[in-house]
Ligand code: AHM
């Protein structure tokens with residue numbers, strides 16, 4: 001096997017921490033809590049087809065009116081418990097909860113970081129055995145240490161992220177993260193319960209051959225997006241072949257990961273049922289934008305870098321376009337010509 005068995009994610013985190021003299025190790029502990037929760041979740045997802053008590057809907061909707069799956073609830077509890085137990089963050093905001101949770105005790109109130117998390121993205125795919133993911137980001141608190149966290153700690157623009165990452169529960173489980181010095185990917189070996197560095201210094205190809213969008217919404221897209229999709233489908237005169245291939249799983253982390261490795265563009269524009277796009281700025285777009293940029297790609301929303309958008313509310317949605325640099329450059333030109 002070509003996985004570099006000698007470097008575990010734990011060793012990699014410690015090594016990276018050593019490159020920052022004066023580091024307190026708090027960020028490392030957060031990553032390690034996320035790592036632990038993801039192993040528990042990976043185990044549950046792998047047996048989802050067998051265990052009726054974890055498969056399917058809980059029969060009620062989450063805070064945003066979406067059907068909540070049993071595994072959504074399990075994932076949310078698992079990540080929040082793992083993060084609160086270590087006393088290294090002062091609060092967490094989750095896509096599954098209406099508001100943030102303040103870890104309001106003496107130890108956690110002294111912590112300097114907050115975490116935002118989408119514990120189980122694409123959960124409606126579990127019943128049909130399609131890859132799902134967890135997305136997270138870490139910010140330094142803005143409020144005073146020793147006090148309970150406040151909303152402003154969670155409403156920071158993506159530029160302020162200290163770390164972000166995702167876990168994909170696919171044909172294998174992978175953890176991919178950045179702390180602002182490149183992107184590294186780790187593959188889980190379930191036989192010994194360890195993530196090994198398998199994708200060091202990930203880079204997204206500058207140009208790709210894949211476009212990913214829910215084309216069922218084509219008629220509802222604005223003219224610029226329709227024009228861009230037609231461009232993707234048009235013939236490349238130098239090869240007499242279609243310019244790009246279409247690939248859409250409908251599970252954001254899986255679509256993102258494929259395009260990160262192979263090169264491509266992912267689009268979730270506004271449509272009639274989602275006038276501001278479907279994806280959440282804080283839980284989904286900003287963390288993936290940080291990874292895309294660190295891997296040499298780009299992420300925009302209409303006329304701005306996603307990383308520059310200050311959130312006005314926790315569950316804010318924005319149109320989201322992310323992927324290979326030249327593909328986003330071209331989309332940006334078409335969007336600009338419409339304004
Ligand atoms: P979720 O956060 O409720 O799971 O929804 C987000 C998911 C993404 O994983 C995926 O990219 C998108 O919804 C797919 O939406 P659509 O079915 O409209 O194409």
Ligand code: MG
Nearest residue numbers: 095118121122
């Ligand atoms: Mg989600």
